Each structure stands twice: as C-alpha cells, then as structure tokens.
Amino acid sequence: MNQVHGDEVLLVDEPGPAPTEQVPTADALVTATVGLGLMVRVADCLPVLLADTGSGVVGAVHAGRAGVALGVVTRAVERMREQGAGELHAWVGPHVCGRCYEVPEQMREEVAAVVPQTWAETSWGTPALDLGAGVRAQLSALGVGLTEVGRCTLEDPALHSHRRDAAASGRMAGLVWTS
Incomplete structure (x- = not known):
C-alpha cells in the first residue's frame, strides 16, 4: 500500500x-483470504499486525501520528470484525517511544485532545507524543489482546529511524498471513 x-x-x-x-493508497489492509500476505512498512511509526486465528482474518496497519489521531487502528479492527473476526490479537512492532518523539506543544495538545494517552514528555523535558500508549489504549478499548516489541527506533541503532537518519533511513516491514 502507498x-x-x-x-x-x-x-x-x-x-x-x-x-x-x-499501488493503492491506504494505511491499513485487511483480508480474509487464506494465504494472502499483508505488509506494512515503517521507520518510526507503529507497525500493527492483527489476527483472528479462528476466522483467519488478518490485518496490517501503519499507525503514525495522524493515523493514531484519526483512529486507523480502530477502523482496521472494525473492518476485520465486519469480515467475521472475533477474538483478535495485535502485535505492535518497534517504533519511536514517548521519551524520544519530540513535537511542538500545539501538536501534542491536538493529538492528546483526541487520544489522551498519547500525551508525553521527552526524557529531556520537552513536549512529546507516546503513540504506543495511544494505540495500546485503542486496542484495549476494543478488547484486542496485545503483544508489543518494546524497542525504540530512535534509541536503537540496529533499527531504522527516519527521525534519526532522515532520507538515509531504510524501512522495516511487518508481515501477516494465514495458511
């Protein structure tokens, strides 16, 4: 997806x-087709992979600042449930953490007004967003189980980070499918 x-x-x-x-433009893909793989690419945003092993419905979500505020994860879960998903589990991959994701104060206020759990402060005391906390809260409200990889893309040089490396940054991919 673009x-x-x-x-x-x-x-x-x-x-x-x-x-x-x-390539179609979207920030989330959902399928109930067995054997069809879905992929999300990220450098600091959250890769969220979703699955209901009972129904075989899976999803892949790119959740950045705007997407979290717009509820892209919630929309993906709703779409999966329309396709017959019941008991969902999510895997959230590495992303920039709330201690590192510095943003202007007004941006923090705007996003936190919609998703309060995103309000954060950097480790050096400036306004920040914790998108991981926001997505965890959204998934919890939807009754979705969660496994999270607790690594920060900015802090870990083994991971790709657009904030750290700008245009030179590569991308990580999250893949999900049923067989």
Whole structure:
C-alpha cells in the first residue's frame, strides 16, 4: 500500500497490484483470504499486525501520528470484525517511544485532545507524543489482546529511524498471513 498517514482501510481479496498497476493508497489492509500476505512498512511509526486465528482474518496497519489521531487502528479492527473476526490479537512492532518523539506543544495538545494517552514528555523535558500508549489504549478499548516489541527506533541503532537518519533511513516491514 502507498501509506499516507491517514485512516483508509482497504479490504484485499487477491494479490496485487500487477507491475503495471498503481499501488493503492491506504494505511491499513485487511483480508480474509487464506494465504494472502499483508505488509506494512515503517521507520518510526507503529507497525500493527492483527489476527483472528479462528476466522483467519488478518490485518496490517501503519499507525503514525495522524493515523493514531484519526483512529486507523480502530477502523482496521472494525473492518476485520465486519469480515467475521472475533477474538483478535495485535502485535505492535518497534517504533519511536514517548521519551524520544519530540513535537511542538500545539501538536501534542491536538493529538492528546483526541487520544489522551498519547500525551508525553521527552526524557529531556520537552513536549512529546507516546503513540504506543495511544494505540495500546485503542486496542484495549476494543478488547484486542496485545503483544508489543518494546524497542525504540530512535534509541536503537540496529533499527531504522527516519527521525534519526532522515532520507538515509531504510524501512522495516511487518508481515501477516494465514495458511
């Protein structure tokens, strides 16, 4: 998917696109098609992988600042439940932590007004956002189980970080599928 920091959730039922087709724009993919893999790419945003092993419905979500505020994870879970998902579990991969994600005060206020759990302060005392805390709260409110990889992309040089490395940063990928 062409990730744009939004809340669009696409239902995918076949592989694609073909090499001559345009990649669809979205920040979450959902499928109930067995064997179809979904991928999310990140450098500091949260990769959220979702699955209901009983129904075989899976999802992959790119949750950045705007997406968390817009509820992209909530929308993906709702779309999965429309496809028959029941008991969901989420895996949240490495992302920039609240101790490191410095933002302007006004931005912190705007995001925290929508998702209060995101309000944070950096380890050096400036305004920050804790997107991981926001996503954890959203998943908890939806009754979704959670496994989290507690590594900060900015602090860990083994991980890709756009905030640390700018244009030179690579991307990490999260993959999910049922077989």
